[in-house]
Structure formats: structure tokens, C-alpha cells
Amino acid sequence: MRRLRAEQFGLKREVEYGTPQQNETVRQIVEAVRTEGDDALLRYTEQLDRTKLDAASLRVTEAEIQAAYAKVDDTFLTAIREAAVNIRVFHEKQLRQSWVDVQPDGTMLGQLLRPLRRVGVYVPGGKAAYPSSVLMNVIPAQVAGVPEIVMVTPPSTGGKEGIDPFILVAAAEAGVKEMYRVGGAQAVAALAYGTATIPPVDKICGPGNIYVALAKRAVFGAVDIDSIAGPSEIVVLADDTANPAYVAADLLSQAEHDEMSSAILVTTSVTLADAVSAEVERQLSLLPREEIARKSIERNGAVLMAETLDEALAVINRMAPEHLEIMTDEPMSLLGRIENAGAIFVGPYSSEPVGDYWAGPNHILPTNGTARFSSPVNVDDFVKKSSLIYYSKDALLASGDKIMTLARHEGLEAHARAIEIRLEQERG
Amino acid sequence: MRRLRAEQFGLKREVEYGTPQQNETVRQIVEAVRTEGDDALLRYTEQLDRTKLDAASLRVTEAEIQAAYAKVDDTFLTAIREAAVNIRVFHEKQLRQSWVDVQPDGTMLGQLLRPLRRVGVYVPGGKAAYPSSVLMNVIPAQVAGVPEIVMVTPPSTGGKEGIDPFILVAAAEAGVKEMYRVGGAQAVAALAYGTATIPPVDKICGPGNIYVALAKRAVFGAVDIDSIAGPSEIVVLADDTANPAYVAADLLSQAEHDEMSSAILVTTSVTLADAVSAEVERQLSLLPREEIARKSIERNGAVLMAETLDEALAVINRMAPEHLEIMTDEPMSLLGRIENAGAIFVGPYSSEPVGDYWAGPNHILPTNGTARFSSPVNVDDFVKKSSLIYYSKDALLASGDKIMTLARHEGLEAHARAIEIRLEQERG
Numbered sequence: 001m002r003r004l005r006a007e008q009f010g011l012k013r014e015v016e017y018g019t020p021q022q023n024e025t026v027r028q029i030v031e032a033v034r035t036e037g038d039d040a041l042l043r044y045t046e047q048l049d050r051t052k053l054d055a056a057s058l059r060v061t062e063a064e065i066q067a068a069y070a071k072v073d074d075t076f077l078t079a080i081r082e083a084a085v086n087i088r089v090f091h092e093k094q095l096r097q098s099w100v101d102v103q104p105d106g107t108m109l110g111q112l113l114r115p116l117r118r119v120g121v122y123v124p125g126g127k128a129a130y131p132s133s134v135l136m137n138v139i140p141a142q143v144a145g146v147p148e149i150v151m152v153t154p155p156s157t158g159g160k161e162g163i164d165p166f167i168l169v170a171a172a173e174a175g176v177k178e179m180y181r182v183g184g185a186q187a188v189a190a191l192a193y194g195t196a197t198i199p200p201v202d203k204i205c206g207p208g209n210i211y212v213a214l215a216k217r218a219v220f221g222a223v224d225i226d227s228i229a230g231p232s233e234i235v236v237l238a239d240d241t242a243n244p245a246y247v248a249a250d251l252l253s254q255a256e257h258d259e260m261s262s263a264i265l266v267t268t269s270v271t272l273a274d275a276v277s278a279e280v281e282r283q284l285s286l287l288p289r290e291e292i293a294r295k296s297i298e299r300n301g302a303v304l305m306a307e308t309l310d311e312a313l314a315v316i317n318r319m320a321p322e323h324l325e326i327m328t329d330e331p332m333s334l335l336g337r338i339e340n341a342g343a344i345f346v347g348p349y350s351s352e353p354v355g356d357y358w359a360g361p362n363h364i365l366p367t368n369g370t371a372r373f374s375s376p377v378n379v380d381d382f383v384k385k386s387s388l389i390y391y392s393k394d395a396l397l398a399s400g401d402k403i404m405t406l407a408r409h410e411g412l413e414a415h416a417r418a419i420e421i422r423l424e425q426e427r428g
Numbered sequence: 429m430r431r432l433r434a435e436q437f438g439l440k441r442e443v444e445y446g447t448p449q450q451n452e453t454v455r456q457i458v459e460a461v462r463t464e465g466d467d468a469l470l471r472y473t474e475q476l477d478r479t480k481l482d483a484a485s486l487r488v489t490e491a492e493i494q495a496a497y498a499k500v501d502d503t504f505l506t507a508i509r510e511a512a513v514n515i516r517v518f519h520e521k522q523l524r525q526s527w528v529d530v531q532p533d534g535t536m537l538g539q540l541l542r543p544l545r546r547v548g549v550y551v552p553g554g555k556a557a558y559p560s561s562v563l564m565n566v567i568p569a570q571v572a573g574v575p576e577i578v579m580v581t582p583p584s585t586g587g588k589e590g591i592d593p594f595i596l597v598a599a600a601e602a603g604v605k606e607m608y609r610v611g612g613a614q615a616v617a618a619l620a621y622g623t624a625t626i627p628p629v630d631k632i633c634g635p636g637n638i639y640v641a642l643a644k645r646a647v648f649g650a651v652d653i654d655s656i657a658g659p660s661e662i663v664v665l666a667d668d669t670a671n672p673a674y675v676a677a678d679l680l681s682q683a684e685h686d687e688m689s690s691a692i693l694v695t696t697s698v699t700l701a702d703a704v705s706a707e708v709e710r711q712l713s714l715l716p717r718e719e720i721a722r723k724s725i726e727r728n729g730a731v732l733m734a735e736t737l738d739e740a741l742a743v744i745n746r747m748a749p750e751h752l753e754i755m756t757d758e759p760m761s762l763l764g765r766i767e768n769a770g771a772i773f774v775g776p777y778s779s780e781p782v783g784d785y786w787a788g789p790n791h792i793l794p795t796n797g798t799a800r801f802s803s804p805v806n807v808d809d810f811v812k813k814s815s816l817i818y819y820s821k822d823a824l825l826a827s828g829d830k831i832m833t834l835a836r837h838e839g840l841e842a843h844a845r846a847i848e849i850r851l852e853q854e855r856g
Contacts, residue, residue, distance in 0.1 A: 079831075080834065096524075101518075109789060112772070114767060117800070203801050224802060249842070252842040253843045256841070293842060335816070338540075338814065342815070343816075344814050344817065346818040347819070349821050349824040349854075351824075351850060352843075352846065353847055355817045357834040357835060358827055358830070359817050361537060366812075372545070372812070373544050373631050373651065376813060384794075384799065384802060386766065386770065386771065387772065387790065389782060390774040390775055390778055391775070391782050393777050395777070396782065402786070405504060406504070406507050406508065406559075407785060409504055411717075412685075413715060414680040414721060415785075417681075418677040422674060422777060425671075425673075426777075
């Protein structure tokens, strides 16, 4: 692996906005579905997904879901069910209550928290059709109390006939009752604006290709969207106490995703750097996805040498990695100094796949340095707040004059008069 | 006011994306500031804001802030200070703690909550330079614990010489220590990418004209942004028990903002509808901003007649108003049936200006129907979460096989091996 001084490490953060032609294609698709509804949806499904459907066959039937269960082995089913429980338990701990503050003068102020009414989850049909991601998108919405969660996914997965049965089973296990076989920008537009067959949603989540990402951008405002995911990243902070084979294996688990993934070791130890580099080479050669992982390591992998732990932490906070593993002598002692990271894996046994599949925290994490300001997918993403304001007559009489002072200063006389007319009538 | 059947009311929701030329102008400005820094910032400030500055004079000095205090009357200062206290108290109640769940097998899972490091607040220089909005943007960030809050505002406000002293005082009272006299798309770009004089921020908030809005859209991803505000809206739900003069005054307080504002009464009572319409006409003629308010009422104002309270609530939830006032017989009994609203004002004394200026809840609210999925500005907007994952050796040994099952199903062998290498070594 290439080795750099930590302080010299330059960040490249490019936001993907698509080519003008891709944007124009998406604009046309979205506009057609918005104005023509099912007709356009079915036309693009035939044209782009090479599947001829009618409106009645868009929805996945209960019989198909049962048939999918028959194709899924028990080992998988047991594992995905236990993972779903773990994810549900972790997200239930995030649930918050509406609250109100009541004052002696009668004033009541608070926040009413409510789930979104209807959420759409996009599941891609290509190689990235991951059952685990279905759980990670659906369960937080379900825990938030969203009454209607709908899944859309292309009519066939990865070139095979029909939708991957494992995806259908994961969605059913997560609690999705409404699934449609549509994908691409046309599916996003249908979720945003609704068609005769697919009622519109309030928020669209889930990963997809560039057309899906651009369509989500285009409908944002009409509905909410989740963040647009960038390539996956891992940073491992390790010292002489770390097991180089574990560090290397975890770096490679990120590198195998795709060539754009990045896997970076930050260390103060030359001994560890040497050992990890050797292990990466050894383990790489044994991997089925060696070619992808090797390209990722060559292009985006690095060992960053820091003089001190302070310097190591500074470069990590600057990177704001999606995943951060800490394998040092006293890993918990460093938590308070990690400002920016999507998920922090502490100690030698908290390998990233523990979080990807199992432990319960969400695996959909802020990429591309956005952990500086955004968070893993969580229950709050599916809850909205309304402010509650109740003023008694006494409270208004006590504050009215000062409210009018502020309103009149801003030249908003009608605001002042809305108070004044009450003061006049109620003071008698 | 025009009168419609509630069920016939059609929503128009247009998202403002700007003209191609406006987008191109903004793209050029953002790109210039990103690559040339202060040089471009000063060049555009001279060209667009007709103010020649050098890098050393960009920052507002302590002496200027002191001079601003000398220009502000005590009545205003007393009122804005008390408003700031109310806003701070309400937002402090929103503060949340990091949490961790500790299991007997050693597993520790949690969420670490931390404030963003640096936030930029944009304050427009035109007629909408509102001291109250400075408080509403700054205080939630400050309560969240953001250590660096920076304000940018055009070098002169509303055509006058220099920055409005009331804005400087409001910012100082809210706790801003760093202010720059730059505005427009160039200020947004400087905040997003940083220049030699202005270090970059993690999030940009605050309202502005179309160029500011498009610049925020353009830099989103490099930094976080708040929502793009649409025109302001009020819906009043009232019955025979309501005072028509209060209802009319509150509708007009919204209508005076600008011609795009909308003020809508929803009622089951023809008597009230008649009385409110007459009061609106009477009060309109007395307003200094009559012309604006009248256009707003004519274009976007309406009385929606509902047969039943259920129908009234259905149309309100469909509108998802920014502000909702409830002046009915038992207003609190309806709260549980309001699904979508930015802020809910309950009873005859909770006039909207109470919330705009005084009570404490934020006055920056979701517009344009986005209350279906988004919330008033609040402390969470300035806090990010990191997941914490600690697995003990025992926990990993107990779950490792199932993690590998899920990873292998998804074709991610290196993920499985990161677990397997540990199981092999630790099982001995």
C-alpha cells in the first residue's frame, strides 16, 4: 500500500451531479410520469427494464412473496431474522416523545413528534441488491411508526427472471406490505407524484444508480429524500498492539465493494504499517473479488504515518470517515476525541461487518466527508416535529407590548395589530 | 375573500429552481470563489454590492459592533434580550444526550451526539433583514454547542450606508463573535469552500434571494444547508366561538409579508366566514402595507367551507401549513388530529406574532407543504450522531457464523473473512 505522511494527505471530495444529458433524460422521465402517471411508468418499464407490464401487474402479490420464502434457505432466514431483531432493538432505543413545558401563567410550549405518513424505499436491481440494506432502510421507518412503507425494485434483479426472492423475503421480514416491480427514475417519479396505481409518498430512501440519484435530486422538495451515497470508506486507526491480520482483513472488506471504495490505515507505528501492508498483499491474493479489491487499494488505499496520536486524530477528523475502526492500546479513551465519523468500531473484535450485518446500528452512513454534518440513517429521519404554542390571556397581556415593539421595528404593522386588537379588547 | 368548498381546494406547490441563466451566473460565482478565494470574493462584492473592500476590511470590527449598540434604543434592546432568553430556554429543552446500551456479554452500542464545529448564518441585506430571524438561526446552533458561529451579510442593508445596526446587535446578543460584510452567492461560496480570510463551515443557514438560494443548492454536499424557504403561509381553523376580528388580524399579519404569502380560513361556519371577510376588508384599509396585503389576499387568500370538522382537518393535513391557528370551542382536543403543520397556535390568545417574535419556538418553519416531512429549525439541525459499536470476543464468537452467512449471501467474501480470521484465531 502506498504510504504517505498524514499531514500531506489530500482529500478529494467530488459531488456527483451527472452529465447534462443524464439530467435531461431524468427530467423527461420524471415529467412524463408526473403528468401521464401509470402510462408513462409502464412505457419506461418496457423501454428501460425490457419488461411489459400492465397496471394490475405492477404490485407484487402475496403469492409471489410466499413463493420467495420457498426459495430461501433456513440458515439465511434464521440469520436475517436475528439481524432484524438486533436492528429493531437498537432503533427502538432512539424513539423520542412529544413534550410540553407548562408554565404557571398558563403558557404551554412544546414539540409534537409524529411519524411521516408514507415512505418509499428504493431497492436497486443490480449487483447491489442487498437484503441487509432493505432491513436498514425499512426498520428505522417502521420503528418511527410510519404506517405505510412501500418498496419499489426493478422487475428483474441482476439480469435474472423476476425479483430476487431474498429481497422479497427481507422486505417481508422487515414488515413491508406493499411492493411494486418498478425501478429507475420512473419509479422515483411515481413515488414522488403518485400514479393511479402507486399513491405518492412523503419521503424516498435507498440507493440506486446515477439515474435514480438524479431523479431523487429532481423530486426533492415535492418529497423528502435521504442523502445521496458516495463510495464506501473505511479508516483504521491502529498502533503496535493491533493484530495486522485483522487490520488487513477489515481494510479489504471495504476494498472489495468497488474500485471507488477507499481503505486507509492511520498509524504511528512503522512496524504495524509494514505488517499490515504485507498482510493486505497476502490476503488479497486469496480473495474471489481480488481484481476489484486490488484496484481499490491501489487507487484509494493508503497508509498514513502520523508522528503522534494527536496528528492521527487530526487527519481522521479532517477525513470524517464513513467507518472508523480503533485498534489501539486503550481504544475507548479516544472516543471523546473523534469528532467526525459515521460509525466507530472499537477494539479488535468490532470488525466492520459486525456493523454491516448484525449489531443493530444502521449501515447506511454518511460518506464523502459528510459525517462532519450528517448522521447514520436513524429513527429521527422518519419523524417530523410540530411546534405547539399556547398562550393564555394573562401571558399575552404581560408580553404584548414587547411583541409589538419587535414587530413594528421590522415594519410589520399588521403583526403588531394582531396583538394590539387583543390587548385593546381584553384589557377592556 | 374568495370562498371555496374545502374539498375543491387545489394545492399549487412549485419548487423554485431558478432560470438557466441564474443557475449559470451562480455556478460561475461559486467556481470563482472556490478557486480564487478572497480575490473573487472582493471582486464580486465590488461588482454586485458596489462596495470596494480589501481582505482586511471584510470582518466587522468590535468597534463597529459597539457603535451599533449606541444606535439602538433601549426599548428594542430590552425586548430583543427577553425574546432571546425565551428562544434559548425553549431550545435548551430540546438538547439530547449521547447514549449507550451495555449488555452482559460486553456488547456496547450507542449514539454519540456532537455539535457541528462551524456554522455560517446568512442574513440578507434587503427589506427582509430581520433581527428576529438572526436570533432564530443563531440560538439553536449555539444551544447545540456549535463552537464557531459566523454571520455573513451584505456590506450595506436596504440601500443604506453600512450594515443595519439592529442586525449587528441581534447577532451580538445571540452570541455571534465573527461577522463578515459579504453577501450573495459569493458569500455562500466563501462559507462552503473557505478563503484565506473566511474559514469554511460545515453548514449554511438563513434566507436570501434567488441567487443565495441557488448557491446554497450548488454547494450542498460540500456542506450541509438548511431548507430553501418558500412563501409564508397561515391557515386558521375556526368555528362560531372565534372572534372574527382576531381571525382577520392574524390572516392579515401573514398577508402583509409579500404578495406570494397565503392566508386561509378553514371553517364550518357561514356566520364566521361572513364576519371574517368583512373584518379583513375593514382592517385591510387601515394597514400601511395595504397594497401588498390586498394582493396577497386576492391572489392566495381564501375561505374554505367544510361540511364537518373531519373535512376541515383533512384539507389542513393535505395543505400541511407552515402556521396553523386553532380558534375553536375545544382547540386542544384537535391537536391529536393535526398530522402536518410547522407550528400550531392554540386558542384565541396565541396569535401568530407571539411565535414569530416571542414565545421561544422557532419561527423558521417548513413552507410549501414540506411540514409533511420536515420540521421547524431546531437543535437537532446542528447536532450529528456517530454510531458506537463495541463487540467483545465472546459476543463475536457467538454471532460470527451468522454474520458470515449474511455476508456470503451478498457475495462479499472479504467481509466474511474479516470475521472468519478472528474466529479461527480466537477459538484457538
